[in-house]
Amino acid sequence: MTWEHQDKTAIVGVGATPYYPRGTSEPRTIYEMAGDAILGACEDAGINVKQIDGFAYYSGATAGYTDKMDTADFMELLGIPEVTFTASLTSGGGGSAGAAGLATAAIVSGQATYVVTVMALQQSKSRLGTVFGQIAPDPINSFLQPSGLVGPGHLMSVLARRHMHLYGTSRDAFAEIVMATRENAVNRPTAVRRNPLTKEEYFNAPMIADPLCRLDFCLETDGAVAFITTSSERAKDLKQKPVYIHGCAHGGTRDWGRAFAWMGMPDEAFASAGNKPIANRLWNDTGLSPKDIDVALLYDHFSPMVLMQLEDYGFCERGEGDAFVKSGAIRYGTGSIPVNTHGGQLSEAYIIGMTHVREGVEQLRGTAVNQVDDAEFALVTGGPASLPVSGLILRGDK
Amino acid sequence: MSDNLSKMLPGDRIKITTDTCTVGFWDKAKEHKLTACQCASCGRFRMPPRPFCPDCQSKEINWPELPGTATVYSFAVCHKSPFSGEELLYIPAVLDIDGAPGARLTSNLVGFDPDQVEIGMKVKVDWYSITEDWVLPVFVPA
Numbered sequence: 001m002t003w004e005h006q007d008k009t010a011i012v013g014v015g016a017t018p019y020y021p022r023g024t025s026e027p028r029t030i031y032e033m034a035g036d037a038i039l040g041a042c043e044d045a046g047i048n049v050k051q052i053d054g055f056a057y058y059s060g061a062t063a064g065y066t067d068k069m070d071t072a073d074f075m076e077l078l079g080i081p082e083v084t085f086t087a088s089l090t091s092g093g094g095g096s097a098g099a100a101g102l103a104t105a106a107i108v109s110g111q112a113t114y115v116v117t118v119m120a121l122q123q124s125k126s127r128l129g130t131v132f133g134q135i136a137p138d139p140i141n142s143f144l145q146p147s148g149l150v151g152p153g154h155l156m157s158v159l160a161r162r163h164m165h166l167y168g169t170s171r172d173a174f175a176e177i178v179m180a181t182r183e184n185a186v187n188r189p190t191a192v193r194r195n196p197l198t199k200e201e202y203f204n205a206p207m208i209a210d211p212l213c214r215l216d217f218c219l220e221t222d223g224a225v226a227f228i229t230t231s232s233e234r235a236k237d238l239k240q241k242p243v244y245i246h247g248c249a250h251g252g253t254r255d256w257g258r259a260f261a262w263m264g265m266p267d268e269a270f271a272s273a274g275n276k277p278i279a280n281r282l283w284n285d286t287g288l289s290p291k292d293i294d295v296a297l298l299y300d301h302f303s304p305m306v307l308m309q310l311e312d313y314g315f316c317e318r319g320e321g322d323a324f325v326k327s328g329a330i331r332y333g334t335g336s337i338p339v340n341t342h343g344g345q346l347s348e349a350y351i352i353g354m355t356h357v358r359e360g361v362e363q364l365r366g367t368a369v370n371q372v373d374d375a376e377f378a379l380v381t382g383g384p385a386s387l388p389v390s391g392l393i394l395r396g397d398k
Numbered sequence: 399m400s401d402n403l404s405k406m407l408p409g410d411r412i413k414i415t416t417d418t419c420t421v422g423f424w425d426k427a428k429e430h431k432l433t434a435c436q437c438a439s440c441g442r443f444r445m446p447p448r449p450f451c452p453d454c455q456s457k458e459i460n461w462p463e464l465p466g467t468a469t470v471y472s473f474a475v476c477h478k479s480p481f482s483g484e485e486l487l488y489i490p491a492v493l494d495i496d497g498a499p500g501a502r503l504t505s506n507l508v509g510f511d512p513d514q515v516e517i518g519m520k521v522k523v524d525w526y527s528i529t530e531d532w533v534l535p536v537f538v539p540a
């Protein structure tokens with residue numbers, strides 16, 4: 001059955017700071033960057049920042065897991081007089097796409113009119129990938145941390161190896177994902193890594209957690225991105241062509257909940273990106289299928305998780321990701337499903353999923369740097385991370 | 399060449415904590431006995447130990463002594479100490495624990511040539527001292 005809130009809300013404004021290699025955004029502060037992104041999104045939408053009355057965060061409203069972002073601070077910072085909705089999806093980057101659904105929930109229930117979602121990241125104090133060994137783990141993580149699986153990349157490497165074992169998936173496929181993504185960043189002024197990448201360079205990169213090498217890991221960057229969601233009614237009177245929230249889901253199964261902890265899940269979840277239940281709901285809610293999607297913006301913190309999301313969402317069958325990717329299917333301009341046309345988190349910038357939402361909006365407005373012709377539907381996913389995981393289908397006005 | 403074999407992380411840097419529900423595992427480890435959390439009502443295993451059996455919600459727990467062997471389910475090969483960044487070959491592994499169906503342990507494979515490690519391989523437990531007199535199970539060639 002069609003989702004009853006389909007196309008009832010729209011993303012009407014997006015704002016962003018420049019993206020900085022990790023630690024080089026100083027002396028800017030994280031609040032200044034977040035504020036610039038919010039003001040940029042308001043200007044893009046053609047609204048005054050004082051019209052914002054809702055906040056819909058993800059990642060527990062933390063800024064990159066180390067800083068805290070708080071609505072009262074944003075209200076003081078930008079002069080927002082009153083809010084009628086302020087909430088967050090739980091856990092981490094898994095909710096980045098799902099935050100648009102939280103904003104939708106606020107709007108269709110009449111709790112807010114202009115809802116902002118913002119993420120800012122400044123990694124000078126501690127790096128997300130290596131928060132290890134400083135303090136003793138809690139009793140549950142005492143069954144994980146002593147093994148030296150020090151960060152998300154190490155955990156994902158174990159998943160990737162199981163996928164390779166079950167299906168014969170190769171590092172050549174990971175290389176193709178990294179190279180195809182890099183190619184999309186070459187002509188983007190916003191991208192941090194713009195030099196074309198050869199297969200030789202990929203295979204010469206140091207191994208971090210074999211089967212993953214350094215180039216399979218996403219960038220470490222600073223910056224901020226914000227977007228504004230409102231009702232489709234209001235969107236019609238605003239500055240930009242509306243980009244409708246056509247479907248949105250967050251959640252996930254108990255099995256996948258183990259993927260960032262004690263790895264106890266069966267093969268079906270273990271060798272996956274945990275997005276299958278989200279995919280099922282999105283296809284069911286929208287009546288669409290993978291062939292209807294014009295551009296896929298898949299959360300790429302680690303290259304194998306792009307391959308596994310292609311399988312989870314049904315762009316290819318489970319176990320066929322290797323051949324699918326190596327066929328050139330994800331290449332912009334020539335492939336059947338262009339993936340991460342903005343250069344993704346592997347090559348443009350890592351702002352915990354927000355660059356994917358930004359690119360989805362630009363593609364459907366027709367203003368993307370690597371524009372997909374006549375793009376009507378974009379799939380945006382949140383991180384294959386701790387629950388919730390999430391997905392979003394955006395629709396542009398044709 | 400012993401230089402090419404996988405090592406342990408430095409035990410004097412490895413910390414754990416326990417609670418009422420998990421300490422049974424670590425107490426057995428001090429006796430060099432591998433166990434896993436078993437529901438005393440329905441017999442199902444779960445790891446790490448948590449207060450409720452997720453299948454029947456019982457809080458009763460057994461700590462049976464297991465054979466001390468396991469099967470490699472998946473693994474990573476790492477080359478740098480996460481503590482110091484120095485060169486250190488270590489192999490974190492996810493293991494199916496023999497005698498405890500459904501329970502996995504995330505541990506380390508020690509004394510292996512990384513090129514010889516395979517999913518499905520049998521390994522056996524060994525014991526390794528860490529901080530505060532705790533003992534950590536690691537796995538060596540069977």
Ligand SMILES: [Zn+2]
Binds near residue numbers: 438442451455456
């Ligand atoms: Zn039970």
